[in-house]
Amino acid sequence: MKHILNGNELIERGYAPGKTLGLALSLIEKGFEEFNKEELITLLLEVKAKPEQFIDHEILEKLATAIIEEAAAPVDETIALSAQATAYTVYGGDQIEEGARKQMNIAMxxxxxxxxxxxxxxxQGYGLPIGGVLATRNAIIPYGVGVDIGCRMALSVFDISESHFHENEAQFKRELIAHTKFGAGHGFHGQYKADHEVLERAEFNLTPMIKNLHDKAYSQLGSSGGGNHFVEWGIIEFEKDDGALNIPKGKYLALLTHSGSRGFGATVAGHYTRLAKELCKLPQEAVNLAYLDMNSEAGQEYWLAMNLAGDYASACHEVIHKKLTKAIGAEVLARVENHHNFAWKEVWNGEEVIVHRKGATPAGKGVMGIIPGSMTAPGFLVRGKGETAAINSASHGAGRLMSRTKAIQNISRDQMRAILKEHKVTLIGAGLDEAPMAYKDINLVMDAQKELVDVVARFSPKIVRMADDGSRED
Structure with missing residues (x-):
């Protein structure tokens, strides 16, 4: 008689869909006419449980061999991505390249x-795009934070008038050169080293790897690295009184700095990204989004190291600002600081999540931030509106229009000198990869995020210092 047995009945009893199931169903048609349905199921379950006992069976040998081979096959530990990306909000979409959208789609x-x-x-960046904000459930993505952990902006507003600055520009230029240091891998030595309480933090003993970075962190404290990092004098204009900062309407000298956690942060990022890739197997298109479970030892280690790197980056800015404030003999009227390569524990829609802001500024309601333009374009002191759809975030700058390679290939030194002269900006250092033309129009960027931030003041760069070779962090 023909057996009435289907795959679903075997699946319900422990067989998995696939080649082995198909083989089992085909073999029971050969020589088991005297078995009823339950006897067949019992037999096939026995083969599955003890396949080695059926290796010499005339009919079931193929099934037993397939089950043994399947058990011995390496297990695919790749974590599957969802078929569809979770919906997300895009601001200024007409200015965003397709590569960044594709990366965000994968992240979602x-x-x-x-x-x-x-x-x-x-x-486009590595893993999460630069300018991408991602909230995750109990997971931290090292490349969602970025290589330059805790990279930030810091602004000091001084009791010095615009006219006084212009009358003494040569002095301000000298002090800027004397009290700043740039270049990947560069740091201070001997009597020129700064000190800060962050170097005494217990987290420097968290692991042997982090402990071994202490000397590098000490030597690079108060330096600015390479790439798009800068220290610059500029004029900041408040068009009306700002009660929160206690700043009357007017124009003031300001110091604006942009840098991160130097070689210390870069090494931490590289180490935990490699570890995440070992522990979290993702499909090739998502490999740079490998994450660490926040309940795991590795996740907790990275979280502590990331926060240490963020505080170290803040300490670097503090050292720079203190040195230059002392050098010019000024009083600080207000100081604002924010980071944009970091992850925070926040509540979103009633749930605690980990918010990654890779090249994005925190913009919760009432939160102050700085969004720079380029060396010739204005920057903006802003106050966040707390927009839920943006996950309380805003842009971290103008954003690149050209890649570094493309900028070097397409922009000449003469073109760069001409635009600096046109905007009356003095530049010390910087490569062609940081030319103003390599960046988007900051005004268009600001127009696209009016619902995210209010502009408090406008900053115009005047003397800008960057790494001499435009180099990036080691």
């Missing part, structure tokens, strides 16, 4: 992703 397919947003300065 991670099983840990809860919400996302793309800022108007977004462009």
């Amino acid at each position: 397919r991670l099983p840990v992703s809860v919400a996302g947003a793309l800022m108007p300065d977004a462009h």
Whole structure:
């Protein structure tokens, strides 16, 4: 008689869909006419449980061999992505390249992703795009934070008038050169080293790897690295009194700095990204979004190291600002600081999440931040509006229009000198990869995020210092 047995009945009893199931169903048609349905199921379950006992069976040998081979086959530990990306909000979409959108789409397919947003300065990066904001559930993505952990902006507003600055520009230029240091891998030595309480933090003993970075952190404290990092004098204009900062309407000299956690942060980022890739197997297109479970030892280690790197980056800015404030003999009227390569524990839609802001500024309601333009374009002191769709975020700058390679290939020194002269900006250092033309129009970027921030004041760069070779961090 023909057996009435289907695959679902075997699946319900422990067989998995696939080749082995098909083989089992085909073999029971050969020589088991005297068996009823339950006897067949019992037999096939016995083969599955003890296949080695059926290796010499005339009919079931193929099934037993297939089950043994399947058990011995390496297990695919790749974590599947969702078929569809979770919806996210895009600001200034007409200015954002397709590569950044594709990266964000992949990030929104991670099983840990809860919400996302793309800022108007977004462009392609590694893993999460620069300008990408991603909220995850109990997971931290090292490349979602970025290589330069805790990279930030810091602004000091002084009791010095615009006229006094212009009358003494040569002095301000000398002090800027004397009290700043740039270049990947560069740091201070001997009597020129700064000190800060962050160097005494217990987290420097967290692991042997982090402990071994202490000397590098000490030597690079108060330096600025390479790439797009800068220290600059400029004029900041408040068009009306700002009660929160206690600054009357007017123009003031200001110091603006942009840098991160130097070689210390870069090494931490590289180490935990490699570890995340070992522990979290993702499909090739998502490999740079490998994440660490916040309940794991590795996740907790990275979280502590990331926060240490963020505080170290803040200490670097503090050292720079203190040195230059002392050098010019000024009083600080207000100081604002924010980081944009970091992850925070926040509540979003009633749930605690980990918010990654890779090249994005925190913009919760009432939160102050600084969004720079380029060396010739204005920057903006802003106050966040707390927009939920943006996950309380805004852009971290104008964003790149050209890659570094493309900028070097397409922009000449003469062109760069001409635009600096046109805007009356003195530049010390910087490569062609940091030319103003390599960046998007900051005004268009700001227009695209009016619902995210209010502009408090406008900063115009006047004397800008960057790494001499435009180098990037080691």
